[in-house]
Each structure stands twice: as structure tokens, then as C-alpha cells.
């Protein structure tokens with residue numbers, strides 16, 4: 155049975171796809187795979203862009219291990235099964251008057267898939283999702299079940315582990331009381347945006363922007379906590395702004411750009427001309443998450459925050475110099491540095507994330523290679539779920555806690571049961 159990722163451009167033929175429904179079943183399948191020496195890869199919702207989960211061995215899908223297992227009243231701690239999607243989790247938390255403090259663009263990922271690759275939203279004072287994790291239940295390569303807690307060094311390794319340490323079956327997460335966000339978006343001159351970047355990033359709870367190569371105008375998005383009652387756009391306005399402009403119009407522009415690459419600069423300027431200001435008050439998770447109907451592939455790099463404007467200018471120059479056909483905006487977000495995970499891409503530094511996209515069936519290689527080269531010049535670290543060409547030797551230099559992570563790998567998976575080609579490339583044999 156062929157498995158494909160969300161974009162549809164990474165495929166594999168696992169020998170079997172197993173869907174365990176309890177931690178004991180997970181442990182039993184791992185023991186049996188270890189006995190026969192059959193490799194195991196655990197998959198979430200398949201929303202990673204690279205060959206991260208591909209396997210010709212056993213693929214383990216945790217869609218049978220979902221739900222809110224426990225809510226600890228008064229502490230903000232919840233126990234969640236690892237296969238729960240973010241969308242399901244948001245609804246379950248909402249019923250208890252709780253919420254995730256921050257989220258990325260979409261909610262289709264599983265909790266384990268999102269956390270294991272360092273998935274993040276935007277917010278200068280907020281870390282990636284892995285920073286919310288206070289405990290992990292992990293099934294190691296010998297089938298033993300481990301509860302990793304705050305006292306255990308292994309927790310720092312397992313938060314962002316790319317499925318290379320074992321199969322995570324449950325998390326304890328720190329969440330927050332439910333809240334509303336005032337979500338504002340609209341066009342902003344690139345010169346003003348980059349000139350006042352620090353003010354915007356520090357002055358808003360969640361600030362991000364879309365930078366359209368060749369265009370003088372960007373789309374800025376500002377989400378701030380609010381006590382106001384919900385104020386939603388009409389269905390018609392929502393349809394025009396989200397379905398028509400964000401998805402269908404962009405899709406049309408991308409299709410035309412794919413056929414007529416020389417016209418892309420003109421199209422990009424035209425698209426930004428249609429941007430209009432919008433404002434609403436929403437339940438937090440509904441404000442964070444957008445509907446994405448366009449299929450694309452992506453690379454994303456975390457760099458020190460202060461290098462953000464320079465890196466964007468460098469990308470603009472390289473697009474012009476090499477005549478690269480780029481009809482998707484760059485997405486720029488901000489995340490607080492942490493040391494909660496050995497492999498956190500924002501380890502030890504407040505960071506900007508710059509994401510470059512390429513429409514499906516267009517050649518992403520020269521553009522992503524150019525972006526990678528530029529990012530590395532600023533000490534960039536790649537998003538673990540997105541495309542990049544680095545190997546373990548290069549990555550080891552970028553991660554101060556690399557060796558701690560490798561120790562945990564030797565402890566939980568000494569024979570490489572959970573490794574595939576991607577894992578061997580990025581983490582070593």
C-alpha cells in the first residue's frame with residue numbers, strides 16, 4: 155500500500171501500516187519488529203514536507219490513540235494521547251475552558267508529529283509547541299515503556315526527536331485558560347515594516363508577515379489577546395477573504411506563474427494591490443489556524459531575530475539575480491529561544507523563522523538551495539519537518555546539545571530500529 159505525504163510528492167511502500175489502540179499494543183509491535191530486525195517509522199498526519207517518515211518497513215499510525223486522558227484541575231496540566239490531532243485537542247481543551255497558548259498555521263497535524271519536529275507559531279515571548287511538554291510516555295526500541303519527566307535529561311532529548319528515539323504514546327502539556335484574540339491583518343509598506351520590525355514584534359502577542367518577492371507591499375498579521383466579545387466577519391466576507399483571496403486567487407496566480415514565470419513579478423505586485431485591512435475577535439485557536447487548500451512544498455529556517463531584514467533582502471536579491479520563478483510569499487514569524495529540547499531550532503536564541511514555499515509541480519530545488527545558503531550565512535537552523543539538504547556533520551555544529559541527544563538515541567534505540575534514510579542523513583548512523 156503506497157503512502158504519500160500531504161503535498162503528495164514524497165511516497166513510500168511500507169510492508170505494513172499498523173494502527174495500535176493501546177500503549178501495550180505499541181510495545182508488543184515494537185518488540186516483535188525488534189525480534190525480526192524490521193525497521194519501524196511512526197507517522198502522524200503526514201504533513202512534513204520531506205522524506206522524514208518514509209519507510210519500506212513497518213509504518214505505525216497512532217490514529218487509534220487519541221483523546222484527552224486527564225485534566226489536572228488548577229495546575230494547567232493535561233495528559234493527551236499522542237495521536238490526537240491539534241484540531242481535536244483544541245475542541246477538547248475548549249470544553250474545559252483551556253487552550254494552547256500558541257499554534258501554527260493549521261491544525262491537521264497530530265500532537266506527536268507537530269511536537270517532534272519543533273512546530274511553532276509566532277510570538278516573540280512564546281516558545282515552540284515542545285516547550286509546553288512537561289512529561290512524555292515513550293516506547294523504546296526494546297519495547298520498554300518509559301515515563302520521561304522534568305527530572306530526566308532524556309525529556310530534553312525526546313521533546314523534539316523526529317521519531318528517532320521511540321514511539322511517543324502520551325504527553326503531559328502545560329496549557330492556559332481559554333482566551334480570545336483580536337486578529338488584525340492588512341497591507342503594509344515593506345520599508346515601514348522592516349524599519350519598525352522590533353516595535354511590531356515586541357508590541358504584539360503574535361506578529362507575522364508575508365513578504366511577496368518583487369512587491370513593495372507585505373501582508374501583516376497581528377493577533378493580540380482581547381477581553382472583547384467575539385466579532386466575526388460575515389460568511390460572505392469570510393468567503394471573499396479566505397476562500398477567494400487567500401486560496402483561490404493565490405492558486406490562480408500560482409498556476410499562471412507556473413506557465414508564465416517571466417510574469418511573476420507583475421503578478422506578485424498585482425496580488426498585493428488587492429490586500430485590504432481586516433479585523434475580527436475570535437476564539438484563540440480559530441484565529442491562529444487558516445484554511446489551506448493550495449498544495450505546496452516548503453523550506454523554513456530559524457535565524458537570530460536581528461538578521462531577519464537582511465536575510466529577506468538577500469533572498470530578494472538572489473531571486474532577481476538568478477531569475478528564480480517564485481510566486482509564493484515568504485512567511486516570517488518570531489519565536490522565543492529555549493533550551494527545553496536538545497534539537498530545538500531556536501536553541502539558546504530568540505529567533506525569526508523565514509519560510510519559502512514552492513507551488514506543487516514546480517522546481518523547488520534551486521530556490522530552496524539558495525535560501526539554505528543564505529540562511530546558513532546567518533547561522534540558520536532548518537525546521538525539522540521541512541525540506542533542507544544538511545547532513546549530520548553540518549547539523550552537529552549548529553546544535554550545542556547535539557551530543558546529549560545522541561546519548562539518548564544510543565540509550566533508547568541502540569540498533570537504529572526507528573531510523574530511515576532521512577534519519578541516518580540528518581542524525582547520523
Ligand SMILES: Cc1cc2nc3c(=O)[nH]c(=O)nc-3n(C[C@H](O)[C@H](O)[C@H](O)COP(=O)(O)OP(=O)(O)OC[C@H]3O[C@@H](n4cnc5c(N)ncnc54)[C@H](O)[C@@H]3O)c2cc1C
Pocket residue numbers: 160195196197198199200201202203206207216236237257258259260262263264265266267268269270271272273274275315316317318320321322323446537539540
Ligand atoms: C499546510 C501545512 C502547514 C504547516 N504549518 C506549520 C506551522 O505553522 N508551523 C510549523 O512549525 N510547521 C508547520 N507545518 C509543518 C508541520 O507542522 C510538521 O511537519 C509536523 O511534523 C507535521 O505533523 P504530522 O502529524 O503530520 O507528523 P508527520 O509529518 O507524519 O511526522 C513528523 C515527525 O514526527 C514523528 N512522529 C509522529 N508521531 C510520532 C510519535 N507518536 N512518536 C514519535 N515520533 C512521532 C515522525 O516519525 C516524524 O519524524 C505545516 C505543514 C503543512 C503541510
